[in-house]
Amino acid sequence: MSTSLRVQCSSSPSPALSFLSSASSSFHSSSPKFSIFSTVCVSVKPVVSTITCSSVQQSQVSVVNGRIDGQVVERSEIRLGLPSKGRMADDTLDLLKDCQLFVKKINPRQYVAEIPQLSNLQVWFQRPKDIVRQLLTGDLDLGIVGFDTVNEYGKGDEDLIIVHDALEYGDCHLSLAIPQYGDFENINSIRELAQMPQWTEEKPLRVATGFTYLGPKFMKENGLKHVTFSTFDGALEAQPAMGSADAILDLVSSGTTLKENNLKEIEGGVVLESQAVLVASRRSLNRKAVRVTTREILERLEAHLRAGGQFTVTANMRGFSAEEVAEKVLRQPLLSGLQIGASGVLVSPLTYIFDEEPPRWLQLVSKLEN
Ligand SMILES: Nc1ncnc2c1ncn2[C@@H]1O[C@H](COP(=O)(O)OP(=O)(O)OP(=O)(O)O)[C@@H](O)[C@H]1O
């Protein structure tokens, strides 16, 4: 007789696995009347903190499918924007592939592609900032970009709605950084920076940044009155040493670039935390076809990402009845059955954990109703 039990616990797999292997090697005596299988899923990954996008009012705008010379053009296909290049491009395709969504380019030099698993969907490869801009113009319905890009180029527009806020790559934060040396040597917080007597109307704090919307907004919110901004497309960390800026406001991931350029972050200087997100146009979600496709993509993303770091452990367990084995398993609240003896231990990573309803879909529906 065999039965299958599935227990989910949040302990690390190493003690669980060592218990299982020692238990299985000690099996040799009395043959069981019943052979029972117990399956234990062990989580090894901490819950990833999520970024909440402020809930926004649903606009009562009817379907807008794109514009040519200010005229609304109806289109039936659903358009998903993906990063055409840069550090997000490959990771985005890899994630979709892991969700069994294979992006097929018809021609490598073309910017349009399809995902055969999603009918009526067009993929358009665009620069991340253009993806956000085109969600706002109605030329795209969905996009995958960094949360920083949504905020910088979305400028708080209520038409943008975050569908999945934690795709688990592209992790970084947008932060203010100042030199470790000179006038800044003893400055360690944004409050201390704001209180420095050096900054006046005639001689403001000069900040180099590519974030020309979020930068000034952040400085104003933090009481820094005398500030000017200069724009650079990259290598911002060089500007203080070159003498063209006093501080920089840029993305930080490992912190290596700051350190190598003798710069430091300060308390209260983080503008936002970012990672890749799936974002939609609220107006596009008024179309049923867009909602159906969004739900399908979201379901696959959630099922795949939830399975990350989860393992299925299958083992043969001795017992005289299914009830006896079940009772032994359930009597161990922490290790859920791993201390009660098992053999033939199989461990395999989980690919998907499907919920009846993807939790983020329910959140999206409720946001759309508000
Ligand atoms: N150092 C980093 N580590 C992890 N993710 C990062 C890092 N820098 C940027 N990102 C994320 O990757 C996104 C894209 O960055 P990337 O530099 O590739 O493109 P871009 O800045 O939009 O394009 P370009 O630099 O060509 O103008 C950023 O918006 C951010 O979300």
Ligand SMILES: O=P(O)(O)OC[C@H]1O[C@H](OP(=O)(O)OP(=O)(O)O)[C@H](O)[C@@H]1O
């Ligand atoms: O904290 P770290 O891991 O060192 O990463 C931070 C650096 O990464 C990004 O630059 P990118 O590599 O895109 O080069 P760029 O500035 O020339 O665009 C960002 O603009 C920082 O310079």
Ligand SMILES: [Mg+2]
């Ligand atoms: Mg860059």
